[in-house]
Amino acid sequence: MSDVLERVKKMVVEHLDAEEAKVTNNAHFIDDLGADSLDTVELVMAFEEEFDIEIPDDAAEHIQTVGDAVKFISEKVG
Amino acid sequence: MFDLTGKRALVTGATGGLGGEIARLLHKQGAHVALSGTRAEKLEGLAAELGERVAVTPCNLSDGEAVDALPAQAAEALGGPLDILVANAGITRDGLLMRMKQADFDDVIRINLESYFRLTKACLRPMMKARSGRIIGITSIVGVTGNPGQTNYAASKAGMIGFSKSLAQEVASRGITVNCIAPGFIRSPMTDALNDAQKEATLSRIPAAKLGEGADIAAGALYLASDEAAYVTGQTLHINGGMAMI
Numbered sequence: 153m154s155d156v157l158e159r160v161k162k163m164v165v166e167h168l169d170a171e172e173a174k175v176t177n178n179a180h181f182i183d184d185l186g187a188d189s190l191d192t193v194e195l196v197m198a199f200e201e202e203f204d205i206e207i208p209d210d211a212a213e214h215i216q217t218v219g220d221a222v223k224f225i226s227e228k229v230g
Numbered sequence: 231m232f233d234l235t236g237k238r239a240l241v242t243g244a245t246g247g248l249g250g251e252i253a254r255l256l257h258k259q260g261a262h263v264a265l266s267g268t269r270a271e272k273l274e275g276l277a278a279e280l281g282e283r284v285a286v287t288p289c290n291l292s293d294g295e296a297v298d299a300l301p302a303q304a305a306e307a308l309g310g311p312l313d314i315l316v317a318n319a320g321i322t323r324d325g326l327l328m329r330m331k332q333a334d335f336d337d338v339i340r341i342n343l344e345s346y347f348r349l350t351k352a353c354l355r356p357m358m359k360a361r362s363g364r365i366i367g368i369t370s371i372v373g374v375t376g377n378p379g380q381t382n383y384a385a386s387k388a389g390m391i392g393f394s395k396s397l398a399q400e401v402a403s404r405g406i407t408v409n410c411i412a413p414g415f416i417r418s419p420m421t422d423a424l425n426d427a428q429k430e431a432t433l434s435r436i437p438a439a440k441l442g443e444g445a446d447i448a449a450g451a452l453y454l455a456s457d458e459a460a461y462v463t464g465q466t467l468h469i470n471g472g473m474a475m476i
Contacts, residue, residue, distance in 0.1 A: 190400065194358060 156203075156229065157222045163202060164218060167195055177219040192216075203229055232456040235260030238312050239455065240304040242291065242349065243319030245272040247418045248368065251444030252316055252451045257283065259452060261314065264304035291319050291345040292337070301352040311356035314455045317346045318368040320386070324379045335382045342386035343393070350397060354406070363406035364455045367394050368447070369466065371414045375474050387412075391466055398464030407463035409454045414470025417441040438471030 161175045170185045181187040181195065196212045199205070199221060205228045207215070215221050239256050243249035245267035253276065257263045262283040265273045270288040277284045285307035289300045305311050320342045323334035350365050357363025372380050373387025391410050398408040415421060415432055421441055424432065433439055450467045453459050468476060 188403070190358075190404065197355065197358075 156226050157218075159202065160199070160218060160221050160225065163198055164195065164221075167191065167198060175218055177217070177222070179218045180216055181218075182216070195221075199225060205229060231458060232259055232452055234314075234452075234455065237261045237314055237455070238264070238305065238308045238310055239314035239316065240264045240266060240287070240301060240312050240349075240353075241316045241318060242266045242289070242300075242345075243368075244276060245269045246318070247444045248413065248416065248447050249316075249318040250276055251448040252318060252368075254280065255445070255448040255452050256314065256316070256455060259456075261455075262308045264308055264312075266300060266304065267319065291341045294340075294344070294348060297345050297348040298352050301349060305356070311360060312353055313357075313360070313362065314364040314366070315349060315353045316366045316368065316451055316455070317349050317390075319345065320368070320370075320383075322380065322383050324383065326379055327381045330382065338382040338386050339389070342383070343389040346390050346393060350393075350408070354401065357406050358401070358404050361405045363401075363404075364459075365394070365397070365406065365408040366451055366454050367391075367408075367410045368451075369410045369412045371412050371468065371470050371474055374412060374466070374468075374476055394466075395464045402463050405460070407454070407459065409459075409462060409464065410466040411447060411450045411454070412466050412468045412470070413442060413447050414468070414473040415441050416447060417443055436471045436473045438473075440471065442469060442471055 164175050165172050168185050168187050179185055181192050196207050200207050203225050215224055239261045241249050241253040244253045244265035253263050253265055257280050264285045264287045265276055266287045266289045267273050268290055273286045277286050287304045289296050291297055301312055323338050346367055367390045369387040369390045372384045373391055376384050394408045394410050446469050450469050
């Protein structure tokens with residue numbers, strides 16, 4: 153879990169060019185980290201590649217915060 | 231100017247007159263080009279003419295799954311992700327609406343419009359990553375002006391224009407441009423077969439008083455594919471000798 157969290161945080165910082173301190177578990181990609189809708193699509197695509205998983209569209213819609221992503225990915229990769 | 235050295239392009243409908251000319255010109259400007267179409271022999275002939283930096287990737291555009299897979303196949307054959315998509319393939323099934331069969335409508339929409347959706351979608355991911363890309367849809371003047379006997383074809387071509395404008399807005403911030411070219415009357419085996427009276431009637435509608443050539447369209451495609459056209463997106467470039475000024 154903590155490994156996933158660290159990797160997700162690092163990716164979010166890189167992709168959104170966000171301040172590391174702001175990338176907390178509750179940080180909302182769009183409201184807090186300045187992402188646009190296309191950024192979130194790209195982030196989901198990047199998660200898929202990084203963790204070698206499939207994130208279906210209906211699940212992707214619900215991944216709106218760093219914590220959402222970590223939770224979903226952790227469940228997938230076990 | 232208009233140097234495409236190192237760029238990778240997929241041209242569909244490369245067996246046709248327009249597609250062939252577009253492929254030739256992009257190749258001449260340095261691009262690696264994947265030629266797609268239904269007639270493999272004809273594609274091989276064009277590939278042999280072009281020599282290096284070319285791949286042949288036949289595809290039946292009425293087969294959705296095959297269309298989805300085409301950009302990845304082309305990228306693999308060319309040795310890297312695509313920079314340029316020229317969606318040029320299209321069919322006609324002309325007839326007055328009163329007489330038009332459902333299949334004639336469905337086939338035209340599937341091959342002209344749905345394949346454009348599938349091809350662009352499959353190209354987007356690598357282009358998003360690269361933060362650059364050129365999507366060029368070859369539509370038609372009739373998509374804007376209409377033409378009796380072509381309700382299905384005109385709808386598919388108008389659909390490409392609306393699609394392109396929407397997608398252009400979605401991906402502009404990622405350095406990807408999406409534009410259409412709308413040819414007017416272009417010389418082809420079909421126009422060559424017109425009789426003198428038909429030719430005269432056609433030419434009377436064209437201020438330039440002559441038919442367009444494939445090369446006229448290819449030049450437009452090259453411009454839109456180039457780095458120089460980075461600030462042009464969501465547009466339809468009309469190349470028609472003045473036949474319609476829109």
